[in-house]
Amino acid sequence: MLKIAGATLHDPANGVDGRQADLWIDGGKIVAPPDNPAVKPARVLDAKGLIAMPGGVDMHCHIAGPKVNAARELRCDDRRAEDQRIARREGFRSGTLGSVPSTFATGYKYAGLGYTTAFDAAVPPMAARHAHLELADTPCIDSGFYVLLGNNHYVMDCLKQRDPARLRSYLAWLLGATKGYAPKLVNPGGVEVWKQSGQDALQGLEDKVPQFDVSPREIIRGVAQAAAELGLPHPVHLHCNQLGMPGNWRTTLDSMHALEGCRAHLTHIQFHSYGGGDEDEGTLASRVQPLVEHVNRHENLTVDVGQVLFGATTNMTGDGPLGHYLYRTTGDRWYCHDTEVEAGCGVLPMEYRDKNLFNALQWAIGLEWHLMIDDPWRLALSTDSPNGGSFLAYPELIRLLMDRDHRNEVLSRCPPKLQDRCGLAGLDREYTLNEIAIITRASPARILGLPNKGRLDAGADADITLYTPSDNAAEMFALPRYVLKAGELIIDNYEPCAAPDGKTLCVAPDYDPTPLSDMEKWFASEYSVQMSHYGVRDDETPRAEVTPTG
Structure with a gap:
């Protein structure tokens, strides 16, 4: 578990415009603060004075x-x-x-x-x-x-x-x-x-x-x-x-x-x-x-x-x-x-x-x-x-x-x-x-239509950027101090520190348009075969699992 402490949040999806707050991250998601005060995060990022955005x-x-x-x-x-x-x-x-x-x-x-x-x-x-x-x-x-x-x-x-x-x-x-x-x-x-x-x-x-x-x-x-x-x-x-x-x-x-x-x-x-x-x-x-x-x-x-x-x-x-x-x-x-x-x-x-x-x-x-x-x-x-x-x-x-x-x-x-x-x-x-x-x-x-992106409340993907405020907006947005991808720190104190794989965002493989015509039912059964041919994964499968198929 990781805690971002004291950041100034700009989270317009939730009507937040410059409010100081903490963010808790666990399992690649933003989570509610733990009820038990004995629970301690593995790391705390001191974000006082920093601007936090999705x-x-x-x-x-x-x-x-x-x-x-x-x-x-x-x-x-x-x-x-x-x-x-x-x-x-x-x-x-x-x-x-x-x-x-x-x-x-x-x-x-x-x-x-x-x-x-x-x-x-x-x-x-x-x-x-x-x-x-x-x-x-x-x-x-x-x-x-x-x-x-x-x-x-x-x-x-x-x-x-x-x-x-x-x-x-x-x-x-x-x-x-x-x-x-x-x-x-x-x-x-x-x-x-x-x-x-x-x-x-x-x-x-x-x-x-x-x-x-x-x-x-x-x-x-x-x-x-x-x-x-x-x-x-x-x-x-x-x-x-x-x-x-x-x-x-x-x-x-x-x-x-x-x-x-x-x-x-x-x-x-x-x-x-x-x-x-x-x-x-x-x-x-x-x-x-x-x-x-x-x-x-x-x-x-x-x-x-x-x-x-x-x-x-x-x-x-x-x-x-x-x-x-x-x-x-x-x-x-x-x-x-x-x-x-x-x-x-x-x-x-x-x-x-x-x-x-x-x-x-x-x-x-x-x-x-x-x-x-x-x-x-x-x-x-x-x-x-x-x-x-x-x-x-x-x-x-x-x-x-x-x-x-x-x-x-x-x-x-x-x-x-x-x-x-x-x-x-x-x-x-x-x-x-x-x-x-x-x-x-x-x-x-x-x-x-990405409900888990672009927001900073519990349940959202823990994709978070922390910027140092500046009167020169170009300088501020060119160099974030911290960036987290799915809860993993990838920019730490302005320096890249990790390069994890991302996810593929696509129409869900079990997407089921209703009502289905007979032709749509046929297509639905056929495209599962086609997806296997393409050798790509669904939107929750790590990139590393992508392999070419014959």
Whole structure:
């Protein structure tokens, strides 16, 4: 048993905003203080003056799967320097950093920021087994992934045949077979059109995918309804069409309407909030206002931002046509990975510059979303790592949200024309510590449907981060003093001391949608066989037990 004594708790899931209290930990969980005063903890952490929050939850990042490995090969140049390497030390493994760290480095660095849970945002079903093995090689964090479905041939065939029961059954089976956590739609229909024709993807939600004769609107509505009927812990995870294109805010708003009231999470919303017209970057402007007003009024919607931060990074996306568009725009090297009948992806280097008007506008639009949303419980902090910037830049993003003067100083370095295209300069809001605890911990845990994450009361996972207060929020959140993962100390007095395996977070293997159709009963029996083939474990089995099977 371990006791954390005298910490100042920020636990918004339980309405706690800066109250001093003790935390007791036993068996990997937070427990109530013992009734018997004779019970003594094995260790007491003196946390007086320290800020305690639940472990961070990154609900949208890219840390495993085909696109990540393609990026590691393509971007070997950004991890050659000596300061981008992690030397091997006792109890730890060597690794490399850069914009796409190696597996071990990813786990160490998340833990070093106080994060204990992360979800990869886009894995093709055929690559699920390998993604699980990669995540098993990523220590210190519990993890899972969303399964790509927006251009899946079987999904589109179900929609073409007007067979929602078969679609629902397929979704239930696929999540079980892949040990995935939620359905992911990326440019629904658009990637398939681009793969078939080699031309630009669909322009609107009503355009039809050749051969299947279904539209993006039908894909969005159909998969969202299937996910809702199955009662999944996390709803459809939607990457809207026309990402990054001038004028795409209309497509984003249409996508929100297409859900017809179903729950949905709209991801990296910054990249979908652009005014302008006809792919003319010269007319690009912020259109956050109408979109955030719609989200504020509709409780079925949640978002993460995909904040752009200035510096070099790597773009990787399941949106193949977007990768090709960026390649044509930048002229830099580009890698396209195609997964038959399921998905595609594009990978290329990216650098965001504060003197570039387009990049500065992307930076500002992301901050507008953070500062204009009414309810922080409907938003999760993200950079769509590494697309908008590495997760290692989260401390800087937190400072931008908490420190108006710092934000305005960075704004002053951007092109003067920026202020004619967005309203960031007029936003004075500053996030509190409790609001930061919401958007980095409590809100993503709630949006994901993880009842044991993002809170500090009895029964919760003992994933706890203790920070030393500082007037500079970036410094504070970059270096926690203590981090516990499932009750085990992994950062002790600022130094890494252990690298335990995490857990896989997936739809439970005994998940039983009711009422079951005959087809769903068949799928339920079949996917237990598929899970055995994949050689992955349920959400309570240690990582070390993962072994490849034949």
